[in-house]
Amino acid sequence: MNRYILVAAITVVLLGVGGYFFINSQKGITMPWQGNNMMNSGEKPITKPGGSYQLEVTSDTTNINPKTATKFSFRVKDTSGEVFKKYEIAHEKLMHFIGVRKDLANFLHLHPDYNEATGEFTVMIPFPDDGPYRLFPDFTPGVENPDKQPVTLFTDVEVGNSANYYVQSVVPDSEVKKTYGEYNISFDFPKDVQKEKEVTFGVSVAQNGQPVTNLENYLGALGHSVILKEGTLDFIHTHALDSKSTDTTQAHDQQQAQHGSTTQGTDQGPKISFSTTFPESGVYKIFTQFQHEGKVQTVDYIVKVN
Ligand SMILES: [Cu+2]
Known part of the structure; x- marks a missing residue:
């Protein structure tokens, strides 16, 4: 009789422990992609190269208006819950x-x-329009990170009135040439872009029809591309023509951070080359930034990955 009570008691304890781990592992899986509130101290920190980091938003994000600069403040906390301060300049x-x-x-x-x-x-964010936004702080920890891997955290905010949010569909570009003011951009992609395979793509810059050969370095590279997957908003950051970068590819959770690698540091255009690996099939939007005549230009291209 006593033995049955003991077995029952042990079962209850085990179920309790099992339930606890289940809840925690669920949080660990769902929070990075669906969690809006990173300030919840009960959440499991996101584990990244160089340790575990958690984003703590310290400004009020409940009433953000578009078309006016919004002050946004945050801190990064480490595994032990301490405010992280050991940043490496990247x-x-x-x-x-x-x-x-x-969208x-x-x-x-x-x-x-x-x-x-x-x-x-602290950053002043000039949200251009109403709608849901995802914000990605992107940094390189200066401790326990010998490969200098970047860490990307994120949080979501609502801007303005959701009734004014008209979702734009992310449709792959069919034209490889686009014009942005006086800049004529041609995008050079392989015909069939496949997932999990290294893809080299080019962005060629002309100004009023003339190829630009005096592009300026912007933040230590001839070009930067941030690539986001439609829907999941998986994040890839690639740099062009940076002799300091490496080919190291580090997959963490569903996020990827990669650096293009080449030593052609003296080439200043017209073509900026990138190489990256798309982790999954789907539609990706690539935002490429370069600097010319002292101004940063942003161009974009939507590609379908098979
Ligand atoms: Cu930057």
Whole structure:
């Protein structure tokens, strides 16, 4: 009789422990992609190369209006819950900050100010339109990170009135030439882009029809491409023509961070070459930034990956 009670008691304890782990592992899986609130102290931190990091938003994000600069502040916390402060400068900045509207219609690349004393970053975000946005702080930990792997965290915010959000579908580009003001851009992709295979693509820059051969380095590279997958918003950051970068590919969760590699540091255009590997089939939007005549230009291309 006593033995049955003991077995029953052990079963209850085991079920309890099992339930606890189940809940925690569910949180670990769902939070990076679906969680809106990174401030919940009960959440499991996102594990990345160089340790585990958690994003803590410290500004009020409940009432954000478009077309006006919104102050956004955040800190990064490490595994032990301490404010992380050991940043390594990567591409000339301590912190890179990418923002996209979730339909990938808008793209922002900003560089927050850092308060060394508090470990807090602050950035003014000029959200262009209403809608749901995903914000990606992107940094390189200066500790326990010998390969200098970047870490990308994210949080979601709602901007303006959702009734004014008209979702734009992410349709693969059929034209390889596009014009942005006085710049004529041609995109050079293989005919059949396949997942899990290294893909080299080019972005050629002309100005009023003349090939540009005096592109300027922007943040330590001739070009930067941020690639986002439609729907899941998986994030890839690739740099062109950076002799300091490596071919190291590090997959973590569903996110990828990769650096293109070449030593042609003296080539200043017209073609900017990138190489990357798309992890899955689907539709990806590529935002490429380059600098010319002191100004940063952003161009984009949507590609279907088979
Ligand atoms: Cu940046």
